Amino acid sequence: MKKLIVFAVTVLLLYSCGSKDRGQLVGVKGKKWYPEKPYGMALIPGGSFIMGKSDDDRAQVFNAPTKTVTVRSFYMDDTEITNSEYREFVQYVTDSVVRTRLAILADELGEIPGNGGIGEYAFKDADTAGLSVYQKYMLDNYTGLGETGYEGRYLNWDEDLIWDTEDYPDEYYTEVMDSMYLPMEEWYNGVRSIDVKKIKYQYIWMDVEAAARAKKGTDRKNFLKKEELEIYPDTTAWIRDFSYSYNEPMHNDYFSHDAYSEYPVVGVSWKQAKAFCAWRTWKHNQFMRGKKQPNVNNYRLPSEAEWEYAARGGLESGTYPWGGPYLMNDRGCFLANFKPLRGDYAADEALYTVEAKSFEPNDYSLYNMAGNVSEWTNSSYDMTAYEYVSSMNPNTSFNDNNRKVIRGGSWKDVAYFLQVSTRDFEYADSARSYIGFRTVQDYMGTDLTVQ
Template sequence: MKKISLYILLALLVYSCGSNDQGELMGVRSKTKWHSQKPVGMTLIPGGSFTMGKEDEDIAGALNSPTRTVTVRPYYMDETEITNSEYKEFVVWVRDSIVRTELALFSELMSDDANIILPDYQFKNQDTANMSPYEKYMMDNYGSLGDVNSPLQGRALSWEEDLIWETNEFPDVYYSEVMDSMYIPIGDSFDGTRILDTKKLKFRHSWLDQEAAARSNGERKDFIKSEVVEVYPDTTVWVKDFNYSYNDPMHQDYFYHQAYNDYPVVGVSWGQAKAFCSWRTKKKNDYLKSKKNPSSVPYFRLATEAEWEYAARGGLEFATYPWGGPYTTSDRGCFLANFKPSRGDYAVDGALYTMEAKSYNANDYGLYNMAGNVSEWTNTAYSEASYYIGSTMNPNVEINDNRRKVIRGGSWKDVAYFLQVSTRDYEYADSARSYIGFRTVQDFLGTTITGQ
């Protein structure tokens, strides 16, 4: 106890002697300056108030979106829906991480055999010589630098050696054995083609239910949630969503072929969209750590329903559509969105199915396809009473037991009513559809930027 008191006294003396505040209260200052950085592909949505809900007659008679004035804080939002190419980066990262983990574990198991090539994929050796005392302490006592639940147990994967995917180039039988475990069973193959078993592409992510923790006096650990999610989109939605309809080419090629790289990803459930947000946050924070940057970015997440509607309106009060007017065509007769203009007529607007994520004109916030193309998941649970019970400040009725999640914006297969910025719809969280995608948002640190 005396030793601790001595340390505190020395710290106080050092601070007092080294400061230039002349005894005045100056506040705690950081050694580094903070600069807000706009994420690539995102646009800043200024905070402000707006009239949320149906201003005109609710033709469908849903009566679930009465008008009210609400206020949202500023945030960044993706200019477009997440594309196949962007989502593929997530899938490929998960795939490669799993393969490298399997190779490293198998290499460790077979470490006595000096004739195999798998040591190229072994876990990285810990650089104990350059470890800080804290890192050494953590490794000695926990076997990890922080995530004690990691299946790697504190060890790092080696990413230097390229993975080999051509089966005729596999270096040895051991490598072949590991890779064989990643493919579908030989009995499920045809035409001599082996393909990856997409059900093995799983991503584990954890988060803290901060709102529940803040409202409770329980232990922090009781509010840490964890989930394992299959990340590959359900491409069969192109067949299952439509009976007696030939859509097999979309089933086979839409996510796989590079021709559709810039099209919005579909066949993604609400849970998969949340997992993507978690991975995107990790990707950015891992980069900052590699640059010895102690700061971390705010989480990428799905927009709340209020944030989505505010962004879709683009600053236009009482607008029916993101472009403002009450019509779905311009004064020259050109369609302003990708939807189903009339019964059975999908292609008159220029697209039979989806279109590129950056198509048509952006709204006044620089956001593309906030109406049509694909509907978008939000972070809000659907309830007919949401507008009655929700707060008017950053409203978000999130009920964990409610598996119905709000989707917004309408899609390529919907009529114009669902494209209106105030129209609400929902889908079950574990469902995947050929007409539902998503885009992400990130909180803006500060509150000084407003729409007014």
């Protein structure tokens, strides 16, 4: 009995000596964390506002009755996503597809780094000597469980891709690169072009709303949704949207030419905008993991309520983002890029889009929340939505509703569509020459609201 008491006291002493909390409940201490404003975004402080038409609904749509709602704080891109920013996404996906094809062929041929040919682009785990214990475990137990048999393998990003045909290292590399281009009979003006149908991005997202409504115990995998889609903008929208109109220069150059780098990207569907958000989240988190920092919140499309709240810039019941009911300033200059007067596109000094950072920003430092391009939101369109949505962070997001809300009006719209309360929609799989998007990210940390 005495031995048992001595043993118990010894264990207690050992535990007490190794702890600094003196036996008190102090909680689990993590790293000190500070919120960081993402580059190119503005912080929108949460608060309440009157959503909907505060004046006469002259279009007689009656789909936006006034409703007091509250939204939480979030970050929002201060401009629409530009061609330059979307090109970074396209280039990354293109590089990923090429590296994957190179690695698979190298694996099939049994080529490894050191020979100077396609083997330099073999999977990173082709040589297991440099892998950690964890990486070896994952390679042995989890790779190759998907459709292709190569899922989970590590691509080699250390070796630069060779795009100049004169510098291709061997015939196998040439074979892979040739597979990425259009066949010779489809070349135009002698230009060898990438086959954009092969530039596909794949990602997985979780349907949290479905999970919340499912029966307890339902497997998590039932709510994981796999998406794979082409992500190159549909440049033919410039021709298709306007019958009997010459817009070929925009079709040929708008997305690809450096002259339009800082202009908003268009021809991007709602689904492609969602894919961009997933990639941007992944890109940021890759950096954070390298710094051994916690993951950031997801980048996403704004809800309809968040978009309107941000567009108002803290001004209650304003007609436009600048507050007043007028479309010109005191010097007679238009305040946005749209189709003014009796359809005079050029009266505001712009025929098509303008650079994303044009005109004066609203009081939240957001540019072109009216005009330039309409913007995708994450909300599904329902004429009666305001009658049943929650008054806290309202949103209608239905997977079976292909109509998605767009806001803000565009360069080809009349003034009515520029009003912050005007609702419109487009189909999720549609791409238009007048629709772009901007992203948001939830604010974490101390509650930041406007009284």
